[in-house]
Amino acid sequence: MKTLTCDLCDYEAQGETFEAWMNALKPHYMQTHADVMAQHTGNPEEMKAKMNAWMKANRERFDVAA
Numbered sequence: 001m002k003t004l005t006c007d008l009c010d011y012e013a014q015g016e017t018f019e020a021w022m023n024a025l026k027p028h029y030m031q032t033h034a035d036v037m038a039q040h041t042g043n044p045e046e047m048k049a050k051m052n053a054w055m056k057a058n059r060e061r062f063d064v065a066a
């Protein structure tokens with residue numbers, strides 16, 4: 001089980017895998033960072049690119065976490 005903070009604040013989420021961690025973070029993200037998510041709505045291509053970049057950056061963070 002790894003504990004990683006949210007990439008935007010100090011909120012901590014736990015997960016056995018990156019996918020589990022992401023699912024644990026999701027409710028927090030939707031509630032606290034809804035404005036950030038809302039910025040990327042509209043253009044599906046841009047949204048997908050942003051999401052992929054986010055996943056890549058956070059997966060790397062997850063992999064190096066103890």
Ligand SMILES: [Zn+2]
Nearest residue numbers: 006008009011
């Ligand atoms: Zn956060």
